[in-house]
Amino acid sequence: MTASTSLRLVLLAAASSVALAASADVNTATTADGERIIAGYTPSVALSCVGIALFGASTVALWLEWFRTGRKRYMLTLNIAMICMTVGFILRIVYHSNLDSLGGYIAMYMFLLLSPCAFLAHNYLMLSRLSRAMGPDATSCLFLPAHHVGTIFIWSDVITFWMQAAGGGLTAVDNPSLVKAGKYVALAGLCIQLVSYLFFTSLLIVFYSNVRRRHAHLAHPAQPFRFGAHKFWSNSMVYDWRTLVWVVLLSCVGVITRSAFRIVEYSEGYYGKLATSEGYFYLLDALPLWLAMTLYVFFYPPRFIEGARELEQVSSTQYALENGGATVDRYTTESSEKTSRAEERGPIAGFVPKQAPSVVAAALYLLSTCSMWLSFHRTGRPWWLVVLPIGMTCMVAGFVLRFYYSMDENATKLSVYLPFYALLLLSPCTFLATDYILLPRLGRAMGEEVAKTAFLVPIRFLLRFFIWSDVTTFFIQMSGGGLMAAGSSKMSNLGTKVMLVGLVAQTLSFIFFTVILVVFGLRVYRNHMHLVRPTEPWRPTRFNPLAAAPVSDWRLLYWILVVNCVCIIVRSIFRTIESAQGHDGYLATHEGYFYMFDALPLWIAMTLLAYCWPPRVFDGLTLVDGVSPFSNRHVAFAHVGRTPEDRRAMVYGEIGDEHDGKGWAPEPVKLGTYDSYRH
Incomplete structure (x- = not known):
């Protein structure tokens, strides 16, 4: 430095x-x-x-x-x-x-x-x-x-x-x-x-x-x-x-x-x-x-x-x-x-990666990464989400190093192979962490009632449990990678088994998270119908991905999280099978499978978050006094004197329109400043 x-x-x-x-x-x-x-x-x-x-x-x-x-x-x-x-x-x-x-x-x-x-x-x-x-x-x-x-x-x-x-x-x-x-x-x-x-x-x-x-x-x-x-x-x-x-x-x-x-x-x-x-x-x-x-x-x-x-x-x-x-x-x-002996063995990866796919992948990830950093700065720099663009930046670096490794003189160098392999293997842990952060925040943003009743586990434990699970499996995989770099076949085989344990544990943990996500959506649709149909639903033809304007349709972010989970599970299962076959197995030595079942699903999953930057949804869900504006009478919530019971009655339509004409208006909202843990 x-x-x-x-x-x-x-x-x-x-x-x-x-x-x-x-x-x-x-x-x-x-x-x-x-x-x-x-x-x-x-x-x-x-x-x-x-x-x-x-x-x-x-x-x-x-x-x-x-x-x-x-x-x-x-x-x-x-x-x-x-x-x-x-x-x-x-x-x-x-x-x-x-x-x-x-x-x-x-x-x-x-x-x-x-x-x-x-x-x-x-x-x-x-x-x-x-x-x-x-x-x-x-x-x-x-x-x-x-x-x-x-x-x-x-x-x-x-x-x-x-x-x-x-x-x-x-x-x-x-x-x-x-x-x-x-x-x-x-x-x-x-x-x-x-x-x-x-x-x-x-x-x-x-x-x-x-x-x-x-x-x-x-x-x-x-x-x-x-x-x-x-x-x-x-x-x-x-x-x-x-x-x-x-x-x-x-x-x-x-x-x-x-x-x-x-x-x-x-x-x-x-x-x-x-x-x-x-x-x-x-x-x-x-x-x-x-x-x-x-x-x-x-x-x-x-x-x-x-x-x-x-x-x-x-x-x-x-x-x-x-x-x-x-x-x-x-x-x-x-x-x-x-x-x-190294030259006789050939490339460490078991094959020489093709340069064209590495360039294409680096370009696609770079575009999504730039979009994320732009949205990050335009929505007030929400630091709780900085892990996502950092993870994408590491993926870009991984594909750049993969391109460098594909050059003939580098294919047998362990010092070149390890960095790109580690970046492409471990960076997706930040994508899992992103989903773990977003779901509890979405529940809190939709109101206290949803936060208390729509989750399988108490929402206050949700983030801690899965983040610690992610951290633990991350270090297990990192330890396995270190053993694989030892050089001897015995240590390399042990490292493969350790990494397999980390991948299996990570996959099972994420599947459990996906179950919680699906149950959350079903309970919201079944028990909270007033939240299912917002007054301003999302329309693809009128949506600007590069804007910083709030989005009040929570369903957009929810379904993006569902697609994210599917893509990440596909990638996790692929990595688990690949690791089980060994470092020189069929999947590990045929890079087409890597791009089809690893790089592509992850890019789709994360690009959807770049398309709908989550802080925009949270800003849209808290336009007025921290209460979700799913009713056309949400302007009444800006009135400081109203009790929570009155506000709930306004949402459910139990109070007439006599309160709507008093000139109340929502207070200005600074985008990106929402913190769901206050509500």
Whole structure:
């Protein structure tokens, strides 16, 4: 990322965090003058000084080591993050003298909350650097490409970071329901970040175990590490890689402790017990991080990484001498053999995709995506629906990468195959999430009576259940994809089975959702006839898909959801059968079936939502005082003095027309601002 992008990211996170702190919970802490204490408590100057002393000392030691050991650039991540943590504690003292200062709180909170993200990134880089320094024997013990380990996990952090930022953005509005939803979104980001780091820790443990089990020459170094003989302040190389692995594992314990604490603290709210009791912050956040990162002062990673690299070079040279002074080392030879075997196997996908269908699919999805983004901006940017255009954008990227993969030189490259396969397989999860979001909103928009009586399950549980189901099956499929990328046939077969489990669970969950949708429609038609025939029904000849005008006919969105479900179920069944046949099965190696039963149904389903942008329907259902305008006397609902019983009577026609001539008129509606959770 560029410097400007990183700066925007940091500022957004700071603003989001402050928004959460300002609005998510009730803050009763005040100064002696009656001013509100934004943090919810008064920070201790003494404890802040201790934090400055400890983090400052470790920071100075790390910089001294950096200059003494060749100024390795990959260590700058840790060094700069330690400076930021020290600055955070200094700003904590500054904030103590001005407890109602929003600017002081932002600066302090930003440094102490965001700096540890760099600690995670540092550990990601350590595993990647060490495995590559040890040579291909070691990198083969990872079930992810060694040169992508840092990139994959760092991008995982970036994605979860944006989730937290998005959740914080939702809390900046005045609507309590959106504030609550924002809190859950940000909390989900923290949870996924912890899961990602636990996955990394598992990868580190598997790496250590595989190296010890598979490669005896690496498992037992000629110069093993001895604690009593280790010179902590020396710049000499250390030839035992196992020590660095244990140091990274211990630092993982500190980071996981801090992450778990932050999740519990966040779930309680910004003014919960953990957030307003300073001792917990130092015991479960600052102290574990300081211990984790200070380990690198005494066991400075470049000493171990360069030692491993030197051993690998010596081993390669010895191999060359034993084979008649060959100039090519054994790893180059093995790499050439692997390349030859890859060429003999042919394309990773089992076939070379045709370029023309990829171009056509990318063009069709791009048109629908552009229409969605245009409607998104024209209807007031309804952030609760942003998952749909983002998913479509990912599908476009998937087809572009599929076209790139179809070039002859890329057909055998795993690094090209995995991104396009993952995008085309996992992006549709956002389409399922879109349907899960729209149905409960439609029920609420049609009135409290419909919301209470037309659903098989309570509407308040509907969205949570299916979104969590979607998230769970998403991670199962992602885990299966990771195992498939391991390279060995055993791990690939296991990955296929794991992915099949995720697809089956996702299909069953969505079929259950479809049953709920159908029952909803039947109950509305049977029990709520006054809602079935709106006064302004939808007519194709008079409908403008690119307009932002409200649409009051709920049936249009309902039948689009029904068609969506049919298309998505067709796609899910196809993917399940394809996965059951295996990676080299008939369906997987004949791309015509992919376009017929996957790409086309999904495009039809999502293009219908682009045709009838859902916020237009919700705006049309709430033109007047939050009540559906299905009666030609709906203007009477704008009268503030009417009771709910009177309004219901006006809908059912139980009150005459004597009230209709008093000049009441609907209030102006700002499009895209409707939130069904208020009604």
